[in-house]
Amino acid sequence: MKNSRRKFIGNTALLGTALATTPSFGFHFLKKSVPADDIVGHGDFKYKVVRDWAKMSIGHNPILNCHEMQMDSKGRLLMIGDHTANNILVFDKSGKLLDAWGTGYPGGHGLTLHNEGGEDILYIVDCGYFIDKTGKAQAQAGQVFKTTVDGRLIFPLPHPQTIGVYKPDEAYRPTETAIGPNGDIYVADGYGSDYILQFNHKGEFIRKWGGQNNADKNYNLINAHGVAVDNRDKNNPVLVVTSRTENAFKFFTLSGKYIKTLNLPGAFVCRPVLDDDNIYAGVCWSETKEGKKWVKDTGFVTILDVDNKVVSNPGGEAPHYIDGKLQTMHNAQSPIFNHGHDVFVDEDKNLYVCQWNAHNTAPIKLERV
Template sequence: MSTTALSRRNFLGGFGLAMTASAIGPQFSFAGNTQNGGPIILGTGNHKYEWVKNWVKLPPGMKIGSTHGGVVVDAKGHIYFSTDGEQSIMVFDQNGKYLRAIGMEWKPYEDGSGTHDMQINKEGNQEFIYLVSLFRNKFAKITTTGEVVWVKGHPDKSGVYKNKTEFKPTGITVAPNGEFYVTDGYGANYVHRYNANGDYVSSWGGKSTAAKEEGKFSTPHKILIDKRGPEPLVLVTDRANHRLQWFTLEGKFVKVVDGTEGDFLRLPSVLNILGSDLAIGDLAGRVTILDKDNKLVTHLGDGPDPKKRATNRLGPEHWVDGQFISAHGLSWHPSGDLYVGEWNLQGRLVKLKRVK
């Protein structure tokens, strides 16, 4: 099965509702003169960003390849994009200069899927990258130079799976106590919890019905530890249900934000936090910023054409600066800039520079 077929199968079932809501209209501020080369400014108030044109600078002959992965930023400010191309995980500086590639073990596998998500975590004096490989049915911990620390497969002790191929991990995150969590967004719709030693602890979730039960999911695509409150919580993008769900570190349901009213959330796919601000990459063509109370601040790069959202098949001739098509991976930079990797067969990597 192709990457495209699997992804479409998992989110298009809920796509119609999101697109119906989108008829209300985009909620974002767009300024600048694209015809004469002027800056493209997105957002409102304290959240204004310049869409940096032609940000990526590759060596002659190098291509990004298909992108269907994640984005992380290390302590040096270098940006890591996981791709389905020959460079696997590509590393850039803030100016878009290509620095190196790592993780060759996680290059495209069989039908073209490489690393689907990444999380960077500092442990002692060293940073590590936790990653999931969708079609390898595995997840791993590596160094920022690509050395493998460990690799794990499906959580057999969970009792969820008849065989390892049913486990299709899509997201991973690490808690302050060293425990980590893996979402099976394209498989059984579970969240799996592991202790700091990498031992399986517990699972929760399962496929939701039309009633959209709390604690159940329809494509729990990616996951993050939300440390904005008094206690850290596990935050999951329940993508095909158009909502976000929060849980304790033990997996007890806490709260939900439903995005089906007012075109609030279409297909929330990825999350990242800087200070009190939550950035959400929406596969249906935009980035959304929420405040500490999870109230809408702004939508960024919201394209006007619903037919040009949530697809990986639009080539560069269809790309419009200032408009997203399918935001899939995302990370803040400590400077306040945002880096976004789209789901795209040609590979689209975007920088939004914070305007101060």
């Protein structure tokens, strides 16, 4: 019963990023208080909060949840959400809405942009969770699509059951992709069976690892929400994988061999975002000082340095280490964010924060100060 409940929580209540309504699975609620003039962050990573960055009308371009954002070679910011009136919203850096497209991704969740031979290519992930016309949460099999930057389908990745790499009772609800140096495609099945699946650039299956029932517990992933390629050591790129329920990032070789675990106590982190020497991540929930977890409206952003030490928590309390050990992280006394889901970093080191379950709001910009 305990394992069944953990699986239910890990794959449904806590992971319903396609849900537009407030979660109703017994989450704790906190009252939100937002200061008028916001400077957030710590140390060398401080930001001015620009809430009205996105110049758009949600009446004309409705939003359920803002999930992830990337920038193309033209400097346009592409955001994926789960409203099928416009799954992809395209902005310039000033926040002007330039374009909107996509009606076929009810669980629009993951967005990766990769330059292939000078052409911008998207990997779009539909996680399979969505809101139906009656407002109820539904689930179906997820999908990953390789498309052009304007949405023309190149090919879908195969469902792992159809190619014999999943058992019939293993759910597939992917959340994220990453592209390796040789073009290999890594898929995080974060809302399904918690595997990392590796395909070649043609979409042919290579291997999988992770899941939750390994003899070596280091390979276990619980809510494998994100995956990214870490190129900070140019001669030794590795994968960083989110194990969100464990409040951790796990590092693997590009062929899936476990390297190490980076614990981020108190922070239910989403995908790792690599920029220069830093890792950025949206924190979707954080632990309260009373030890309550999965608490509504407790999100923030966390930033790590080249040594994987947390140096700033915009929207959260300052990171604190005792004898080199990171202490439990919490959101700020006056919160800024509801649920931080993704961070994009531009060339000026400004941040654009996409949020889940944030009352149908557009992304928030954090201007570096």
